[in-house]
Amino acid sequence: MDLGIAGKVAVVTGSAGGLGFAVAQKLAEEGTIPVLLDLKEKMLQEAVQKIRLHCPQAEGYVVDLTTFDAVSATYEEILKHFSPPEILVNCAGGGPGFQKNITELSEPEWKRLIDINLNSMFNTCKIMTKGMLKSCWGRIINFSSVAALRGGGLLGKAAYASSKAGVIGLTKALAREFGEYNITVNAIAPSLHITPLTSILTPEQREAIVSAFPLKRAGDPAGLGALVCFLASDYAAFITGATITVDGGYAMH
Ligand SMILES: NC(=O)c1ccc[n+]([C@@H]2O[C@H](COP(=O)([O-])OP(=O)(O)OC[C@H]3O[C@@H](n4cnc5c(N)ncnc54)[C@H](O)[C@@H]3O)[C@@H](O)[C@H]2O)c1
DSSP, X not given: OOOSOXXXXXXXXXXXXXXXXXXXXXXXXXXXXXXXXXXXXXXHHHXXXXXXXXXXXXEEEEOOTTOHHHHXXXXXXXXXXXXXXXXXXXXXXXXXXXXXOTTTOOHHHHHHHHIIIIIHHHHHHHHTTXXXXXXXXXXXXXXXXXXXXXXXXXXXXXXXXXXXXXXXXXXXXXXXXHGGGTEEEEEEXXXXXXXXXXXXXXXXXXXXXXTTSTTOSOBOHHHHHHHHHHHHSGGGTTOXXXXXXXXXXXXXX
């Protein structure tokens, strides 16, 4: 199936990480030009080298997405080398203390988690979408979590669940705001996928988590990459404001 997204510039945040990398790889396989953004320089460069096997034009930029001015400067840098991004995938997330109960969490840790998981998306959704608003075509895909739908749990507690619920609110609000510009905005809410973020879980904790899923296993990051490619395509042109769970059935109600 030709998704018709070849040649489009696709910004993927958090793409030195497990899911962001899987997303960037699938987007490259579909012929888009991935622009990888992440905080971790060495891992980002390694990711870019791998993505270039599919797309030699792929590029990476080191940026702290929680800083508005740094995101603006990165956008200007991208425009020196590429046409304005038409696809934005907000995958950066996590953060220290995401598994702490509110009784253990300090105020700076709370604020940092909201910064990483929610405020960074304000920055990218405001800055990286300027070209989409002009050309009246765009796709924004935001990574939330089942933690937003289930009130946290072993996959993230109060601050993480709150920030990821904020992602769903932002997604719906932008779907309304950007709809008349032919820009769709959707969220993905995964449950457990094995990545650097979740590798801190012990085998016992993983087993406890997946035993609550109807499918009794963790997800494959490649599936999330394929879903992002579908949401970026014109086949998904009538899907907006949705939160799609990819969770082995965990959050169904
Ligand atoms: N892996 C899972 O099971 C799972 C489940 C639900 C939701 N999620 C969400 O999916 C997304 C990807 O998760 P992952 O498992 O790939 O995590 P990961 O830790 O492997 O990757 C996250 C990436 O985000 C980057 N990042 C964090 N803060 C940043 C900042 N301020 N500026 C730039 N980059 C920053 C990190 O450097 C890292 O490379 C996250 O938003 C996470 O909350 C993951």
